[in-house]
């Protein structure tokens with residue numbers, strides 16, 4: 001694979017999107033420039049962010065990947081076909097219609113989505129699965145799913161965790177786990193599952209829209225090249241599982257601890273009062289946090305998604321440059 | 326594989342059962358008619374149902390598979406040999422002697438069972454493992470194991486769950502999980518493990534001998550052909566894990582909610598008083614439920630086993646008809 | 651592989667340790683005598699036992715393996731290189747410097763350890779992974795990691811468990827799980843994961859430095875040959891996961907129940923008071939137990955490590971003798 005850092009920083013709508021619907025290699029698509037590829041998830045468009053922020057963020061994320069010299073592909077299921085990249089028109093259609101039209105497909109829902117002809121945004125687990133199946137081994141997102149608070153009353157652990165355990169040698173760039181989760185329990189689950197965790201310019205696990213959870217990560221690096229070195233060692237050893245790279249949200253837009261905590265406490269109370277749980281819980285809580293923080297969580301959420309996409313692009317380029325990807 | 330829907334609806338005792346004891350393909354057995362195969366588990370014979378209902382149910386289940394145009398094979402370990410099918414005499418021997426002679430072997434016990442020469446009925450996890458190892462990718466049972474109630478005091482999650490996660494592309498037809506379990510926690514565990522779940526003519530997870538648990542399933546289908554379509558998509562994508570197909574027990578014999586709940590509460594209290602747990606717990610509770618419901622749970626249990634076997638046969642035929650199995 | 655039971659019972663420092671640093675087969679090392687190999691873990695040297703007991707125990711363990719006719723290799727990471735065997739000088743260096751110099755690397759830390767040039771002792775999960783990657787399929791240790799007490803408040807399940815689930819057909823000889831753990835919950839976790847468990851001359855799960863936890867094991871054997879027979883059946887069936895062989899500590903040095911329990915209760919209170927948890931917890935508790943038992947736990951701990959190494963050697967010889975390893 002030949003990196004092409006001079007590629008123009010605009011997302012390339014694919015001329016023949018159906019060409020990839022059979023899940024052939026995404027590099028077979030006519031529009032492909034030869035750049036290293038980065039997969040981007042789509043539930044943040046259909047379920048995570050409000051219109052029109054969702055479209056703007058999706059386009060900015062693709063642009064940020066391109067600025068790093070790689071190519072960002074947003075994955076989704078359209079009319080029962082898995083798609084390794086969406087045109088601008090398709091992104092806009094998903095962003096406008098959101099959850100009124102698009103289901104939220106986790107990895108385990110993919111076969112039903114195809115067989116029953118669903119339109120669906122893909123969660124981290126579904127995106128990572130489809131990406132690695134097609135040979136894309138770097139992905140970016142905002143925050144991963146994990147162990148929900150109150151798990152001793154009603155256990156709720158995201159399917160993202162098991163897909164991370166299965167995605168051998170893939171890199172997932174994020175700002176940790178969604179802050180609505182039980183972060184100490186989630187960190188322990190990651191350790192139990194043996195999923196590698198690396199802090200990018202941080203010793204702490206970030207807390208999504210806050211810079212730190214106060215919990216330590218086992219290894220810290222300062223450059224995309226160091227990450228690529230770890231990824232190569234991981235692949236050479238044949239270690240199972242993904243490498244989760246966590247990057248704190250930019251200081252300029254990060255939420256302050258107290259504000260974030262109070263808003264979250266209120267959002268959790270709202271969810272309990274209204275009996276929201278299951279797949280609906282995360283979108284509900286993220287929406288409440290936006291209201292409660294006067295939009296500050298939305299600004300932070302958008303920024304970290306774009307910055308994670310940029311870092312993922314740089315990692316993809318670093319891996320491609322050395323011929324391991 | 327050539328489907329043979331005109332095959333007579335009687336179970337075929339195998340002439341040379343030892344021929345399969347080396348776990349060669351079950352289609353090598355002389356008696357094999359060329360019909361698609363369905364695996365049936367044997368703990369329901371040795372530990373789950375009382376004599377003579379257990380033998381009658383085992384024979385009816387094989388007949389129901391045959392009525393669908395497939396061939397049902399009951400799996401077990403006899404004298405340390407894994408058997409991909411039992412003769413009527415062997416079924417009767419197991420049914421008469423039950424747990425006084427036959428151990429209950431889960432997947433992890435299989436090596437000891439072979440090396441130490443056990444007679445053992447095989448649980449869902451052991452049956453599914455032996456079946457897929459021999460190329461049989463459709464199985465039927467009554468209710469699966471899951472997360473036991475009181476798991477925060479003493480965690481007890483059935484090994485069935487992990488085998489479901491490992492049985493890539495296999496189909497398991499059942500009436501959900503045994504109702505003695507913590508069903509919300511079990512449903513979450515299935516989601517965490519990324520195991521696909523499909524409701525057959527239902528939007529709800531059945532509760533074994535009751536028609537509904539009140540919990541939703543992520544996808545609903547109406548025909549065996551639709552199930553076959555999902556299974557083919559699952560296999561084409563290379564998705565991990567089994568596809569669990571749940572079918573509610575027939576309305577005519579289903580237990581009413583209140584009766585079932587009261588009987589279960591009493592059975593759980595009995596178990597705690599007598600300190601029953603581990604592998605002995607499920608047979609104990611099922612026995613108590615039979616007594617407490619005046620036999621109604623036994624009638625429902627028998628019916629759903631047979632109906633699930635019939636549906637599994639239809640799925641096996643649908644898969645064979647399209648050349649995917 | 652040719653067993654060589656007449657091999658002198660001294661550990662063989664390797665002439666060219668760097669020769670194995672690329673993780674080629676350990677049998678390529680010049681010093682290799684042709685004996686069956688047994689992997690030994692190194693956190694017991696760097697983090698588990700105090701100087702100079704740790705060095706003495708490491709050397710005795712290697713000698714015990716040799717007395718069985720096999721060859722013991724202590725695994726570790728030195729200056730970022732995975733090592734399938736350490737010289738006496740290297741063992742002494744690790745034993746003297748302990749955790750002041752050596753990190754504790756679990757399986758998921760291995761890529762960072764290599765890429766960032768760590769010196770690290772390898773836990774059970776990391777040792778078993780490196781061993782099986784190099785073709786060594788028998789390992790010995792003292793006690794495995796499992797489910798920590800208080801897991802409903804702050805879940806903490808060792809990554810050892812998942813590696814056991816992944817180490818298909820490997821044998822791990824131990825005295826059960828560290829007694830500081832929640833043993834009933836750990837035993838259930840092993841069953842949930844489908845990891846095979848065999849008692850060597852015992853019907854009970856040992857409790858590390860005590861002979862019995864009071865909890866049953868599903869199968870009991872009396873000889874290394876019987877274990878080899880189970881291992882062969884496991885491999886022939888293609889069953890997933892390791893075979894955990896548990897051996898009770900020698901009666902002569904075993905801790906009495908009451909002494910052990912009181913010492914542990916006090917150690918757990920100390921840990922809570924001082925806020926110790928995560929990777930630091932196990933070394934902390936083991937240290938406290940030594941103090942609280944007046945050194946009796948240290949004597950028992952040393953003895954069981956050596957005896958487990960000896961049994962592992964005998965199993966490796968039994969497997970090699972029949973040509974399955």
Ligand SMILES: [Mn+2]
Pocket residue numbers: 156157158159278279516
């Ligand atoms: Mn969930």
Ligand SMILES: [Mn+2]
Pocket residue numbers: 481482483484603604841
């Ligand atoms: Mn159990």
Ligand SMILES: [Mn+2]
Pocket residue numbers: 191806807808809928929
């Ligand atoms: Mn831990």
